[in-house]
Amino acid sequence: MFIFVVRRLFFAVVLLLAVSFFTYMLFAMLPADPAALTCGKNCKPDIIAANRIRLGYDKSFLEQYWLFLKGIFVGRDYGMGAAAFSCAAPSLGYSFGQHECVTTLIAQTFPVTAYLSIGAFILWMIIGIGVGAIAALHRGKWQDRAASLFTSIGVSLPTFYIGLLVLFSVVIWLRILPFPSYESPFDNPQAFLQTMILPWLVLAVLSAASYTRLTRNGMLEAMNEDFVRLGVAKGLRQRVILRRYVMRQAMIPIVTIAGLDFAGLLGGAIITESVFSLPGMGRMSIRAVVESDLPVLVGTTLVAAVFIVLANVLVDIAYGYLDPRVRVR
C-alpha cells in the first residue's frame, strides 16, 4: 500500500510538471505581448522595454519556464535597485494587471472558493444520496418518479439560468435576502451565510441530480446481488443489509465521482461565483481571461490541476480501501 501511494504521488508530480509546462507554453505562445499589457494606455516603448526586462519576458521560453518553476520552490525577485520587488515561494508569477504576486491573489480568493465548494459539496452529497436512496427503496412508486423528475430537471438546467432566476426571485422580488456581498465568515458570519446560502443551494441541487441517479441505480443493482439475498437469509435486519451490503457497494462509484467533482469545484466554480458575485478563484480567472492577465491564468490553472491530480490519487487510495478486491498488497 505504501509503495502504491508513493508511486501514485510520483506520477502525480510528473503529471503536474507536464501540466505546468504546457500551460506556460500557452502563455508564451499567445500573440499578446505580456510586456505591452503591463502599462495599458500610457505605454511608451521605453517603459515596455523596461518592464519586459523587469519581468523577465526578454529571456527565451525555456529560460522563462525554468524561472517560473524555480519561483514555485524558492520564490522570485523581479527587477533591480529601487524598483525591485519579490514574490515569496511558492511564487506563481506576478500579475501586471493587478500589480500583485499571483500567489497572494490566489490566497485572497481561494478561501471564498473553498467555502463555496465545501458547503455545496456537503449539501449535494446529502441531497443526492438521500433522494437516490429514497427512490431506490420506493422503486416505481411516486417517490421514485419524483426523484426521476428532480434528476432530469437538475441535469438539464444550467447554473447561470437557475442562479439568476433564484437571485432575482429571492433577492429582488421576494426580498428575503439582501443582495449578495461577500464578507469573511470570521468578520461577519451573518452576512457570510446570507451571501452563501443561495450559491450553496443552487450548486448543490443542480449537482445532486447525477448523484441521485448514481445512488438509485447503484442500490438497485446491489439489491439484486446474491450476497444481499444471503444477508436476508442470515436473518439480518433491513437496515443492516442496506448499510453493510447495499450502500457499501453503491458508494464506490459515488466516491470516485465525488472526489473529482469536488476537486473541480476547488479549481473555481466560475459560473456560480460570477452569478453570485463571489470574489473567488473562478471569478478571478474569468477576469484574467478578459484582461489577458496571463500570469494569473497560469497560476489558477496550475492550482486547479493540482487539486484534480491530488483528488485522483486520493480517489485511487479510497477505492482500495472501499473495495478489497482492488486493494494492493
Added chain:
Amino acid sequence: MSNTSVLSVRNLSVAFATADGDVIAVDKLSFDLALGETLGIVGESGSGKSVTASSIMRLNNSSSATTTGEILLEGTNILTASEDEVRSIRGKDVAMIFQDPLSALNPYYTVGHQIAEAYEVHHHGVDKSVVRSLVLDMMTKVGIPNPEKRIDEYPHQFSGGMRQRIVIAIALINQPKVLIADEPTTALDVTVQAQILDLMKSLQLEFNMAIILITHDLGVIAEVADNVLVMYAGRIVETSSVSALFAEPVHPYAFGLLGAVTSLEASDRGQLDTIAGSPPSLISLPSGCSFHPRCEFVEFGNGKCVSVVPELRSIGTLGSSTACHLSDDVIVSLGRKAARA
C-alpha cells in the same frame, strides 16, 4: 412420519404477477421433512424447485409473488408469521446455501466477519473473542485449512470450493434444523462437488439436521438423498425413496430423467438420451397433465392425459407416489424397464 417431521409443507402455491399474466411457479405442493432426513427435489429449470426453497425462508419478493398454503416449521406457519418472527427463523432454524459461491459472499467484508455476523444476529452480546473462536471452529469443521490466517481474508482470496465451504459455515454456525441447499454443487468442479457433498453429509450427522437438496443432477441425488420429489412445471409428479427412484421410477418424466443420466455405456453408443421437447411455459400450461405433450405413453392414458390433471397417488410396493393417469401395472413395468436401461 408426521410426528417427527420438523417441516411440513401443505398445499404451497406461489404465483408471480407478470406483464403477460400470472405465472404459477409452484402448484399445491405438499411434503414432510423429518430431522436427519435429506429430501432431494429434482426437476428441470423452471420446474419450481428454487421458488419452493425460497418460499420456505420467505425470500420471494413479496410485492410480485402471491404465496398460499402452509409452511409449518415445528408448528409455526412461516407464511403467516410476522416479519420479526421470520427474521428470527432465517439463518437460525432454517439456513440456505446458494448455487453460486462466487457471488453469494459479500466482497467487502472478511469471511470471518461474515460468518460471525450470521452468529451474532441471533446471539446478542456474546463476547467478540468467543465468537471468533466459534468461527474458527466452524471453519475447521467445514475443512478450511489454516483458519487462523484465513479468517481475516476476503472472499476473492478463496477458490470456488473454499467459498462454498464458507457459505456452508455461515449456514451451519447456528446449527439450523433445516438446511436448504439450492444446487450447492452446480457451479463447482466435479472433484470439488464430491468433497462438498461429503462435507454436507458428515455435518448433517453431526448436527442432526434435515436437508432439502435442490438439484437437477441425479448423480447428486443418488449420493446424498434419502427421499426424492420429482417436480415438473410447478407440480410434484413423483415422490419416492432414492432407492425406489433408481429401481422403479413411477412417472414417465422420471423415466426420462433416468435415461438422460450420462453413463459410460451411453457414451459408448455415442448418443445421449434426452427428453424430447422442452419444459412448458408456465403462463400457458398444457391442459391436463402438463407433461403430456412430451410423454411417450400418452396413448395408454385413456384420453385423460390431455384433459384431467392427475392427482398424486401411492403406487407399487416401494412406498412411491405418482401423478400419472397410466394404470399401476403399466407404470411399474415401464419403470422397471427404464431403470434397467
